[in-house]
Amino acid sequence: MNAGMILTSLVDGLLIGVVYGIAAMGLNLIWGVMRVINLAHGALISLGMFGVYLLFSGLGLNPYLSLVLVALLGLLMGVLIYVIAIQRVINAPYLSTLLATFAINMIIIGLGTAAFTTTPRDIGFSLGNVELGPLTLQGTRLVAALVTLTVTAILYTFLYRTRTGKYIRAVSNNRAAAELMGIPSARILALSFGIGTMLAAIAGGLIATFFSFTILSGDLYQQKSFIIGVLGGLGNPLGALVGGLILGVLEGVLPLTMPNTWVPVIEFVLFIVILLVKPSGLLGGKK
Amino acid sequence: MKQWLHPGFWLTLLIVLALGLAPVFTRNAGLRETGFTILLAISMAVSLNIIMGYTGYVSFGHVVFYGLGGYTGMYLIDTWGAPLPLAVLGGGATSALLAFGLGKAILRLRGAYFALATIGVNEAVRTFVANFKPFGGPTGIELQFSVYKQYGGAADALWLTYYGVIAISVFAVIFSYYIKTSKFGLGLMSIREDEDAAEVMGVITPDAKTMAFVFSAFLPGMLGVLFFFKNGNVEPADAFRLGFSIESLVMIMLGGQGTLLGPVIGALGYQRLRGLLLTSDAMIGSLPLKDFQLVIAGLLMLVIILFIPAGLVGWLRQKFAFLRRILV
Amino acid sequence: MSMLLQVQGVTKRFGGLQALTQVTFDLPKGQIFGLIGPNGAGKTTLFNTINGVYHPEEGRILFQGKDVTQMHPYHLAKMGMARTHQIVRPLNELTVRENVMVGACFGHENQSLGKAAKIADETLDFVKISGRSDQLAGSLNVAQKKRLEMARALAAHPRLLLLDEVLAGLNPSEIDGMIQMVLDIRAQGITIIMIEHLMKAVMNVSDRILVLDYGEQIAEGSPSEIANHPKVIEAYLGDPKLAEKLMEED
Incomplete structure (x- = not known):
């Protein structure tokens, strides 16, 4: 094992971690704004994968152009899911929203399996490799990380610089007070769920450019999103990016020191420990 | 003692007994397999209801007790040649022990945080077992065919596991009812309604919750051993399938959480529906209906959650006052 | 003293x-x-x-x-020691009697269920809502809920x-x-x-x-x-x- 290998693992881990981060960001945004743990998140990531795959291999559309379309569709789909499945139970005990989102998950996975089977798909798209000194990086991963950072920057600007973004943060802070001040919380909640779903779809679309996948693959990334969410602080969308980086580094570096199969054990134990000790996340300040 | 005269208890027990004994009297192996699946589901739902329905702590990790118990039992049989009943008890005890250790820690978390932690625990144990050499790592444990000889061959062993699952589901119903009508159960329900108020009234909540978790975990631990013994092998992915946990939640929701009859009816209904869909020849367009099993289950679940959150038994009790004396 | x-x-x-x-x-x-x-x-x-x-x-x-x-x-x-809350905290999905039994069962005297039921009935009588014993606590009005809070605390027979x-x-x-x-x-x-x-x-x-x-x-x-x-x-x-x-x- 030489320094170049370690460095490559590390940077590779960082690049993928950033993409995981955007998936977790969607989960975190939804939790933060409406206290819903979205168990359909993985299925929506899968849909993002298939969206880019179908547009690319079916219509020959460039994957990154496809991603824009997929993001828009994701937004619409999220709003639709909110209106159909969440709105009615948003104030019910949390089990209701957990199970409502899981029902959506079953429906998507069921339809997806019927339509696409569970044979692995590969998008078959490459941007070649990029050589940076001792580093060799896959082009698609590099672009994916850049896209993620751009999306994060846009999300940040949206949340902190626009009126609607401020509404979202207000509803997230205290929905009752926000409603008293005349903020249309029903619409804000639907939009937030839409944005969360959009982020899941983008993450799925990006992952599809460098990993093979099935309709069930999203589940794995949903679990990673949970871990990242807890690392970065549940409800903190931007913390998710940092959480993603931490997970990416762990996944890049840990396999150099132990068998690959032990990595998820460490991750889940870490997840439980952080939940117990500091549920606001490693970066979170207050509870 | 007068609670044992309640018609709701006997109704529930009779349903389980009738379901369980039908294949025994007909000696029909096909019915027995269906019966096994249904009784397994009933016992899972009834046991999960102790922590979820009575205590108000929603666990997504109920399957971890099933999986770990199953593995422990299989290990005892395979490596130590333990007889099945001992292995079953060993599986139950191991799961109860895990619940005891975990309970003190994760039952401090409330609401969705607890639910998330239970998912984490299941995944942590699953990935750990996949690395754990004595449990066979990723390939798990496969029983030698000769193991079944001491039970009179494979066919008799299948009947034996079936008697086992009948016994466990009958025990589950009696035990669940006993808890529901006991002082301990009253404490659990006060925790479900308002944990802080319960503490102020003197309910020692950390102990009560942990005991509820342990009781809830013991049954799936035993069931896992029966199932995987019957199956002949156990692998991490089968033993710790998160979907099985969630199916148990759905069954409870269908029937009505916190009731005795609810999880039984919910499990029966869910499994019947699943069976019907899986064996149906109907087509939707060019695809067989059975491909849509998951979609239909998802839709059904969504409708229940959105429109009948109290579940069938809960809804009946709310709607018809006289049923409150018959259904528990 | x-x-x-x-x-x-x-x-x-x-x-x-x-x-x-x-x-x-x-x-x-x-x-x-x-x-x-x-x-x-x-x-x-x-x-x-x-x-x-x-x-x-x-x-x-x-x-x-x-x-x-x-x-x-x-x-x-x-x-x-027993207390009531400023903002009432009834156990909504339990009956009024069961609410009071919690106090008797787990509080100062640690009563059995049977004894607790008797104490609950006496206490509900004392706070004058015994007519509501079998109702769900969530269905009471505010004044009744206040009496229920009182009954729950009293049923423990506190010092x-x-x-x-x-x-x-x-x-x-x-x-x-x-x-x-x-x-x-x-x-x-x-x-x-x-x-x-x-x-x-x-x-x-x-x-x-x-x-x-x-x-x-x-x-x-x-x-x-x-x-x-x-x-x-x-x-x-x-x-x-x-x-x-x-x-x-x-």
């Missing part, structure tokens, strides 16, 4: 906020002890500290001579009862009924600390009164001492409505 409760130099902070500063008092058996002060004075915080919901940063609390400073609410309940604004939100005839009930409870030998905003009521029923202001204990004494205490009048002048009520007493 033996002291049921001794609060010694209790200080409680939340982050930078000083909620209680060096609160000290002794409570002999059989008294009604009034706890008054403007909103946000720390009265409910003091209750939460006495019954173990919070643990103080400084000071000690002795209950029946035993140091209970670090104990949890359930320990204190078992030792004979010390902490009452947090049991009169708030009641109409005048309900208030008279509740005050009579408090006096009856004391007549059974139960010591009471009551937080109350209705000055007239507090002044009439209390043997002694403690006044809190911004977490500080500004006065302690008999009702007439308190009514004429310059610091108390000063504290209440910030709240003209309450000052007015205080004056009504003379």
Whole structure:
């Protein structure tokens, strides 16, 4: 094992971690704004994968152009899911929203399996490799990380610089007070769920450019999103990016020191420990 | 003692007994397999209801007790040649022990945080077992065919596991009812309604919750051993399938959480529906209906959650006052 | 005289906020002890500290001579302390009788279910909502829920009862009924600390009164001492409505 290998693992881990981060960001945004743990998140990531795959291999559309379309569709789909499945139970005990989102998950996975089977798909798209000194990086991963950072920057600007973004943060802070001040919380909640779903779809679309996948693959990334969410602080969308980086580094570096199969054990134990000790996340300040 | 005269208890027990004994009297192996699946589901739902329905702590990790118990039992049989009943008890005890250790820690978390932690625990144990050499790592444990000889061959062993699952589901119903009508159960329900108020009234909540978790975990631990013994092998992915946990939640929701009859009816209904869909020849367009099993289950679940959150038994009790004396 | 409760130099902070500063008092058996002060004075915080919901940063609390400073609410309940909440906390999906049984089963006397049911019926009779025993607690109105809170606490047969604004939100005839009930409870030998905003009521029923202001204990004494205490009048002048009520007493 030489320094170049370690460095490559590390940077590779960082690049993928950033993409995981955007998936977790969607989960975190939804939790933060409406206290819903979205168990359909993985299925929506899968849909993002298939969206880019179908547009690319079916219509020959460039994957990154496809991603824009997929993001828009994701937004619409999220709003639709909110209106159909969440709105009615948003104030019910949390089990209701957990199970409502899981029902959506079953429906998507069921339809997806019927339509696409569970044979692995590969998008078959490459941007070649990029050589940076001792580093060799896959082009698609590099672009994916850049896209993620751009999306994060846009999300940040949206949340902190626009009126609607401020509404979202207000509803997230205290929905009752926000409603008293005349903020249309029903619409804000639907939009937030839409944005969360959009982020899941983008993450799925990006992952599809460098990993093979099935309709069930999203589940794995949903679990990673949970871990990242807890690392970065549940409800903190931007913390998710940092959480993603931490997970990416762990996944890049840990396999150099132990068998690959032990990595998820460490991750889940870490997840439980952080939940117990500091549920606001490693970066979170207050509870 | 007068609670044992309640018609709701006997109704529930009779349903389980009738379901369980039908294949025994007909000696029909096909019915027995269906019966096994249904009784397994009933016992899972009834046991999960102790922590979820009575205590108000929603666990997504109920399957971890099933999986770990199953593995422990299989290990005892395979490596130590333990007889099945001992292995079953060993599986139950191991799961109860895990619940005891975990309970003190994760039952401090409330609401969705607890639910998330239970998912984490299941995944942590699953990935750990996949690395754990004595449990066979990723390939798990496969029983030698000769193991079944001491039970009179494979066919008799299948009947034996079936008697086992009948016994466990009958025990589950009696035990669940006993808890529901006991002082301990009253404490659990006060925790479900308002944990802080319960503490102020003197309910020692950390102990009560942990005991509820342990009781809830013991049954799936035993069931896992029966199932995987019957199956002949156990692998991490089968033993710790998160979907099985969630199916148990759905069954409870269908029937009505916190009731005795609810999880039984919910499990029966869910499994019947699943069976019907899986064996149906109907087509939707060019695809067989059975491909849509998951979609239909998802839709059904969504409708229940959105429109009948109290579940069938809960809804009946709310709607018809006289049923409150018959259904528990 | 033996002291049921001794609060010694209790200080409680939340982050930078000083909620209680060096609160000290002794409570002999059989008294009604009034706890008054403007909103946000720390009265409910003091209750939460006495019954173990919070643990103080400084000071000690002795209950029946035993140091209970670090104990949890359930320990204190078992030792004979019961309380009501300012904002009622009924166990909605349980019946009224079951609510009261929780107090009898798990509180001071640790009764069996059967005995608890009997105690519950007697207690519900005493608070005059026995007609509602089989109803779900969630279906009661506010005045009934207040009585339920009271019944739950009483069913434990406590030694010390902490009452947090049991009169708030009641109409005048309900208030008279509740005050009579408090006096009856004391007549059974139960010591009471009551937080109350209705000055007239507090002044009439209390043997002694403690006044809190911004977490500080500004006065302690008999009702007439308190009514004429310059610091108390000063504290209440910030709240003209309450000052007015205080004056009504003379």
